[in-house]
Amino acid sequence: MSVRKRRIGRALAVAVAVSIVMSGCSGGLLKRGKSSPPPPGTPPANLDLGSVDDAKSGQNGLWHLSGSQAIEQIIDAVDRSDGVLYEGTYVEQIPVEGDDQATTEGRTLHVTYAGSPEQYSASIEAGKLTASIVTVKGDTYVSGNDAFAAHIGVAEAAEGSVCVADAHGILDEWNLVLDPAALVEALLGNSASVSVPADGKQKSVDVVISDGTAPVGTMSVAAFGPPLPHSYVAGDSSGDASFTFDEWGTTRTPTVPDDVVVGCE
Numbered sequence: 001m002s003v004r005k006r007r008i009g010r011a012l013a014v015a016v017a018v019s020i021v022m023s024g025c026s027g028g029l030l031k032r033g034k035s036s037p038p039p040p041g042t043p044p045a046n047l048d049l050g051s052v053d054d055a056k057s058g059q060n061g062l063w064h065l066s067g068s069q070a071i072e073q074i075i076d077a078v079d080r081s082d083g084v085l086y087e088g089t090y091v092e093q094i095p096v097e098g099d100d101q102a103t104t105e106g107r108t109l110h111v112t113y114a115g116s117p118e119q120y121s122a123s124i125e126a127g128k129l130t131a132s133i134v135t136v137k138g139d140t141y142v143s144g145n146d147a148f149a150a151h152i153g154v155a156e157a158a159e160g161s162v163c164v165a166d167a168h169g170i171l172d173e174w175n176l177v178l179d180p181a182a183l184v185e186a187l188l189g190n191s192a193s194v195s196v197p198a199d200g201k202q203k204s205v206d207v208v209i210s211d212g213t214a215p216v217g218t219m220s221v222a223a224f225g226p227p228l229p230h231s232y233v234a235g236d237s238s239g240d241a242s243f244t245f246d247e248w249g250t251t252r253t254p255t256v257p258d259d260v261v262v263g264c265e
Helices: 003-007 013-023 067-080 146-152 167-177 180-189
Strands: 084-096 099-116 119-126 129-136 139-144 161-164 193-195 204-210 215-222 229-236 239-246 260-262
Touching: 067 180, 084 180, 099 167, 119 167, 129 146, 139 146, 139 167, 167 180, 180 215, 180 229, 180 239
Parallel strands: 161 260
Antiparallel strands: 084 099, 084 239, 099 119, 119 129, 129 139, 139 161, 193 204, 204 215, 215 229, 229 239
16 A cells, blocks of 8 residues: 555545444445436436537536535436446554554455345455345345354354344444445545546546545446446555445346345344
């Protein structure tokens, strides 16, 4: 990690997400209503296209907006999507005593997710915890290693999948990585500033995230159609994060795990 990144401080929203996951504190689950997605190539509604030709080209015109407006458009596009496949890793950086320019790797978080908030399958590795989560037809099943079972207070989860009646209570601390719109909002929303450079007629455009003095990362999003994320890379003195997003709009129907030890009835 560069010296400039180490000087930045806790600028990344992802650090907030990971601190929630690692510490066991609970965060609020973001509730949103879905509406029909705009047709491909529709520029943002608040964009005056009188002097630009993005509507004809099919580009979404994200680079014509302010940083806050771009964030709103990206989060809205994610929220409207029927599903996504994403994978991400966060590595905590711990200052080395006696050397304010050096860090060493600490705890890690790795998550894979496929689906939408209503139905999805996910796996999480956080520190010593490993977990598998499946939500299907309104029921949520969790399983994991001994550390995870002890953490949530459900011993049977170390033996197989357990249907949990109060999924929101048990999974509150993981909300930011189990809801695509909540995750993207966290990655972008706490930044001191966000800018979108001119696109150059490319298929994607980089949203540059800054702490107010220097760039700390980028989120690549689609330049055509809804501005859905492709990737995210960022780093500061608290850690480094990277996420990839794929298969937007793919509807998935998870199945009940084969290793259920405690059912829903």
